[in-house]
Amino acid sequence: MKSFAYIEPKFFSTMKNYSKEQFVKDVVAGLIVAIIALPLSIALAIASGVNPEQGLYTAIFAGFFISFLGGSRVQIGGPTAAFVVIIYGIIKEYGTNGLMIASFMAGIIMVIMGLLHLGDLIKFIPKTITVGFTLGIAIGIFAGQIKDFFGLSMGAVPSEFLEKIVAYAKHMGSLSFVTFAIGALALLIQIFWPKVSQKIPGSLIAIIVTTLIVNLAHLPVATIGDLYEITPGFPKFTFPQLSLPLIQKLISPAFTIAVLASIESLLSCVVSDEMIGDQHRSNAELIGQGIGNMISPLFGGIPATGAIARTAANVKNGGRTPVAGMVHAVTLLLIVLFLMPYASLIPMTTLASILIMVAYNMSGYRVFIKMLKTAPKSDIAVLLVTLFLTVFFDLVVAIEIGMVLGAFLFLKRMSDVAEMREWIYKEDLDESQLTVDMDLKSVPEHTMVYEILGPMFFGVSHDYLQFAGETDKKVLILRMRNVPAMDVNGLEALEQTLATCKKKEMTLLLSHVNEQPLHVLKKAEFIERLGEENLCENIDAALARASTL
Numbered sequence: 009m010k011s012f013a014y015i016e017p018k019f020f021s022t023m024k025n026y027s028k029e030q031f032v033k034d035v036v037a038g039l040i041v042a043i044i045a046l047p048l049s050i051a052l053a054i055a056s057g058v059n060p061e062q063g064l065y066t067a068i069f070a071g072f073f074i075s076f077l078g079g080s081r082v083q084i085g086g087p088t089a090a091f092v093v094i095i096y097g098i099i100k101e102y103g104t105n106g107l108m109i110a111s112f113m114a115g116i117i118m119v120i121m122g123l124l125h126l127g128d129l130i131k132f133i134p135k136t137i138t139v140g141f142t143l144g145i146a147i148g149i150f151a152g153q154i155k156d157f158f159g160l161s162m163g164a165v166p167s168e169f170l171e172k173i174v175a176y177a178k179h180m181g182s183l184s185f186v187t188f189a190i191g192a193l194a195l196l197i198q199i200f201w202p203k204v205s206q207k208i209p210g211s212l213i214a215i216i217v218t219t220l221i222v223n224l225a226h227l228p229v230a231t232i233g234d235l236y237e238i239t240p241g242f243p244k245f246t247f248p249q250l251s252l253p254l255i256q257k258l259i260s261p262a263f264t265i266a267v268l269a270s271i272e273s274l275l276s277c278v279v280s281d282e283m284i285g286d287q288h289r290s291n292a293e294l295i296g297q298g299i300g301n302m303i304s305p306l307f308g309g310i311p312a313t314g315a316i317a318r319t320a321a322n323v324k325n326g327g328r329t330p331v332a333g334m335v336h337a338v339t340l341l342l343i344v345l346f347l348m349p350y351a352s353l354i355p356m357t358t359l360a361s362i363l364i365m366v367a368y369n370m371s372g373y374r375v376f377i378k379m380l381k382t383a384p385k386s387d388i389a390v391l392l393v394t395l396f397l398t399v400f401f402d403l404v405v406a407i408e409i410g411m412v413l414g415a416f417l418f419l420k421r422m423s424d425v426a427e428m429r430e431w432i433y434k435e436d437l438d439e440s441q442l443t444v445d446m447d448l449k450s451v452p453e454h455t456m457v458y459e460i461l462g463p464m465f466f467g468v469s470h471d472y473l474q475f476a477g478e479t480d481k482k483v484l485i486l487r488m489r490n491v492p493a494m495d496v497n498g499l500e501a502l503e504q505t506l507a508t509c510k511k512k513e514m515t516l517l518l519s520h521v522n523e524q525p526l527h528v529l530k531k532a533e534f535i536e537r538l539g540e541e542n543l544c545e546n547i548d549a550a551l552a553r554a555s556t557l
Contacts, residue, residue: 015122015292017077022329030328037327038335040207041084041318045071045340047211048318048366050232050351051359052087053310055152056095058104059236060351061344062308063087065243068341070300070312075333078296079127079289080277084318084333085300089366090272091265091311093148097402098261100167106258108248108305113255113262118270118298127290133271136383136390137410139375144398144406146371153360153367159187159230169399187229191357194218198365207325211362218358232359233352240348242341243307264407265301265311273297273314283323317369386417419465429459452483455554457547459487464498464525483554484509487547489520494528502529506538515557517542519550 045067053063067086074085098107121127148169154176155165161182166172194214201210222229232238277288297313304312322332379391390413397406451457486505491498509516516538521529529535535543544550 015079015125015289015295017292017296017330018079018081018289019076019330022081022331026329026331031331033326034329034332035335037322037325037332039339040325041322041327041332041336042339042343043212044209044321045084045086045315045318045336046343047209047215047354047359047362048315049087049340050354051211051362051366052089052092054232054236054356054359055089055092055149055363056087056310057099058095058107058310059238060232061239061243061348062310064340064344064348065307066304066309066312068337068344069307069309070304071340072334072337073300073303074273074296074312074314075330075337076296077292077299078273078314078330079292079294080280080314080319081286081288081329082280082284082319082322082327082332083273083277083288083293083314083330084322084336085273085297085312086315086318087310088272088313088315089149089363089370090142090145090268090313092152093145093398093402094261094265094268095310096152096167098258102254102258105248106254107310108246109250109254110258110262110265111305111309111311112248112302113258114265114269114311115298115300115302115304117263117266118294118301120298121266121270122291122294122298125291127270127274127294133267133411134387134390134414136379136387137394137407137414138271139372139379140391140394140410141398141406143371143373143376144395146367146373147399149363149367149370153363155360156230156356157188157191157360157364159184159191159357184228186227187355187357190218190222190227190229190355191361193221194355194358194361195364198361209321211365214361215354215358218355219353222355223353230356231352232354232356235356236352238348238352241345243309243344245306246308247306260408266298267407269297269301269311269313270294272316276314276316276319279316280319280323283320284328386420390414390417429461451551452555454481454557455483455485455551456481457485457487457551459490461490464491464494464501481514483515483517483557485517485519485544485547485550485554487519487550488522488525489546491525492522494525496528498525499528499532499534502534503532506534515542515554517544517550517553519544519547 046064049063049067050060051063053060053066056063063086071085074083078085095107098110102110121129151169151172152165154160154172155162158180160176160179161184162175162179166175194217197214197217198210201208201213219231221227222231273293274288274290277290277293280286281288293314300312304310318336322336327333376391376395380388383391390410393413394406394410397409484505486502506516508514518538521543529538541553544553
């Protein structure tokens, strides 16, 4: 029962004491969030290289099931800026069918992660990696908007960052001042509108104002309708065309989508928990996110995750149950069915300005600068490598190499802090030799005492074999109170230590062995070879036994 409760969707928990008053608040919050999500969903879809309505399909289908089956009371799901670079790259290489397969596979991976209760493992992704690729994604999104924002007359924008910049430089002479003026107006509205109202999003006001100006004044500014054919009505169910070679190629992008969606959605859950004083269910959230990402591509959607800004808006407007997120999805569906043709009138430069604001808000440049000033050099290296790879290569490579580099640096640090310290006879000490960190206990003359500090794993375990050399001692005590964990390499080090002791006719005593190392030793039947009597509860018991030998 406890395991089931651990992954039970929050929707069912919140419905037990649901009231009419809260239903009204959830409906109002859902309507407001839908208004916020409308321009963002369209803009993010276009930036990702798909049709405008596909962003709304994502917010509708993925958003509904993320709220319905997720582990948060207030999470709002939909397309987010983090996926723009990934989606654009997948479509460029594998087409829309490849994107559908990758999204569906990512959903399966997330569901499996939730069922295996792996939700808490996401916290082990180093912050240097998340900050690095987040800023890299923001730079990529900004770079992708220059053509539409300035109204450049050029062909398709290259997918590679350097090629993009070179192409922009070649065509900057074709800049349209009218288009740039409309984009700048939209940008200024988004910057200053929050001082007028916090409830109505500045992006919506920017769309309304600039769309009216462009269409009423018949300005020569490209609109969505000029570049895209918008399909109104309910989306069609489509199943992707599968092939084993394509599935194999898409495993890596699918895994990246799954990891990124998990990180962003659970981060959003943590932020919203602090706002409402609740605790989300991370594994249920992964399952809800996974199902949402499995269903979304079947109706033309793209990958989705929890959106921090939309979730925060939901909370601020009174949403306290998943009903608000479901209302947000239904509202967007009604807009798609009845109001979608009007979206074709929106200027492309306005959408570009919206995405420039999104890139700025998500960049986290302040945290990045702070890390450059205060973090250790090894962390800065991971940060810069992740940023560089995200911008100039792709997010898949950035996360893979960043994780490997981060893991090796962590192992190096653990190796540096792990040590083995020999005790000294109290009788042999004088005042000048005493230090504050020295253990002062009477050690029998025929006994050696070594204290192991740190985990015994493959990165450091070889250091534990340097204890003996030529000695006439009869007892070796290994104090292990500061050994939190041990792997098979640590076990092998102890095996060799025991063999050396037997060869030298010494008795090996282990003192204060913690739970995890003790489990490893028992499972390997090491304790039987050591002798139960030589496993001591603490150092005093070990010293007492040594004095009798």
